[in-house]
Structures are given as structure tokens and as C-alpha cells.
Amino acid sequence: MNILFFTGKGGVGKSTLAAATAWQLSQKSRVLIVSLDPAHNLGDIFGVSLKKKTSFSKRLALEEIDLKKRTKAYLKREIGVLNETYKYLQVLNLDNYFSVLQYSPGIEEYALLSGIEEVIESDNEYDYVIFDTPPTGLTLRFLALPRVTITWIERLIQIRRTILEKCHTIHRICGPMSDQETLLNFEEEDDRVLQRLIALGRKYRNLDAVLQGNACRIVTVFNPDQLSLREAERLILALKDLNLPLRLLVDNKITDANLPTAERVENQLRKITDASLTRVRLSDGLSGGRSSKLYEIQEDMTSWFPTGAS
């Protein structure tokens, strides 16, 4: 399975290009395109309503990740664990108290990441999975999340293991009859916190390996203008920091008038990355909205992502 992320500043045309790429690739391969943008417009582009995963054609499926629904499902699951743990307190209506958690920093990124993870894990029936991402800020935060989380988890596991070692020492000195209240289980298998941390660590390492692997390709879309250039530069440097594979730069909305600017912007970007670069001309057909033909984009996008590459 090939995984493509279309990234870039808001309005540069990444959704359109992701959709056009999905359509063109679906002529020969099985493709799933997933919108991660909280302000979805994948359904608008294809002119269909996307309440759930929908087959647009025989080989093309569309999906919009519902962040609110995903956040609620996640919180519900956690509240379920809380209820289970504190059953003796007969805690009622916890969800009212915890519902505010959905506005906590980081929860949206988590919902996005869990959406990506679910799609990658469950959808083996596609040759290509294309993610249309939200604007740069949020995209970088959720792409950085596995790395950041792994770092924290490793540190927490280390502390937890030190605690267990010391508990083992206490156990050996005081014997099994000790009833000291502060004593923890000293076996790793008995420590639920450590087991949870190890399971989470495994999950994020797997996801990180997929994101950094050969099957994953990040495409950055930009326009021939200064604002778009600056954001593309920041994005490219941040991807480098995160060790994520930027494979293609797409200079979109090229016209005869902005060609000199396009060349200048491209030269600037070539200084900081050796990823391939391609141009897509501004398509007049797109300005007509839903009734226009998205598929009139002339460039052959399938050549960017050869079938069977992994």
C-alpha cells in the first residue's frame, strides 16, 4: 500500500490536486482518498455527500474523517475505563465533567492521528491511500505527534522500571509478608501502568515506522507567490526535523503571467530540498465550481506515483 500525504498552505489547491491524483490513479489502481481537514471539502469536490466511507467508482473510495465524532468516541472509551476503575464510587454523569476534555490542547491532533492509524491498519484492500491534510500548522503537529509521544513514553517507561526495581529490592529485604501501603507490584506484568505504556509505545513506534518508511510519500503543494513560498519552506524544514519523507513539490496554479515568479520560488525551494519538483497549470475548468470537470487537469499525475512502488 502506498500512502500519500498532500500538504501545504491553505488555499494552494492541495485538496484539488489530491482529488485529481486519486481520480487519475483510480483508472488503474484501487484508491482511497481521506480528508483530514476539519473543514472538509472532499465531498464538495466530488459532488457527493460523505457521511461515511463511500465508493465513488469501482476503484475509488472517499472518506472524510469526522474529528468531532472521533474525539467523542475516544473520550467515551476513556470515561468507560474511568467508570470501570472507580465503580465503587458510583460515579454518575462523568461524561458531563469530562466532555470539556474535547477542547483540550492536543486532543484534535490525537483524533487525526488515530484516524490515520485506523485507515492504515484496516484498509489493506487499496493500492493507494491518499490523505488530504489540514493547513500546515495542524498537519505538522499531528505528524510530529508519534515522535513526541514516543519520547515521552520512553522516559516514563524508564521511570516506571526504576520504581519496579526498587520495589523488588524492598520486597527482597522485607519479604512477601510486608503490608506497607506504598509497595507496588514489582513484576512488570503486574504493573498496569507500565503495560499500558509499553502497548502505547509499540503502537506509536509502528505508526512512526509507517510514516518514515518507503511506502509513505509526502507531497507539498505551493503556489508561485511569496506567502506560499515562506510556508512551504517552513513545512519542508519541519519535515526534515521530523525525518519524514518529502518526495514531491508541486508548483500549482501556474499561468503565463506568473511563470517568472514560479521559477524564482522554485529556485528558492530547490536550495533546501532535493525532492522532485513538478508544475501544474491553472485549470480554467475548475473555476466553475461543482459543475466543472475536476478531471480536466492535463498533467498526468499517475507518473508522480508509479504503481507498485513501495
Place this chain on the structure above:
Amino acid sequence: MAGPSTLDFLRRMIADMGATQRNKVAALTVAEVAELRNIFALLLLGAFVGLPSPPTFLAVELLPLMEKELQILNRRAQDSCDMLAEMCGMLGID
């Protein structure tokens, strides 16, 4: 005549003395464990007191399993106004 009760008493006394000695030896490690668990809880839930914290969802994932850590965190917060006495107690200084 020394009956079984006297022998039992002596046995228990020796066992209790042994246990006391062992507890004394382990006391510092017990305090260290409590402190480490306090640090663990602080690291995970530090956002509540303004410390940099891990991604929120990590704290939410582990929160249901951390009853004991939260008790220690709470106790340490209550004792923090008299840290000198706490240290003296821990090191056995009268």
C-alpha cells in the same frame, strides 16, 4: 517450665526484631519509591501545575490506572510545607 507459649513469644520477638531491622533498612528505598511515583505523576499531570506535559491523550490514557500515584501526589503536596521535618524523618534524625 518454658511452655510453648514462651517459645512462641521468643520466636515472635526475634521475628519482629528482624522485621523491624529489615523495615529500617528498606525505609530509605520506600521513601525513594514514593518520591519516584510522585515524580511520575507530576511528569504526566504536570500541566495542572504549569509544568510542560506530555500530549494530553497520554495523561488521559493512564489517568484511570494512577489512583495510587495521585494519592502520593496529594500527600506530598500536603507535606511540602514542612520539607525539613520530612527529610529528618526519612534520614532518622531526631
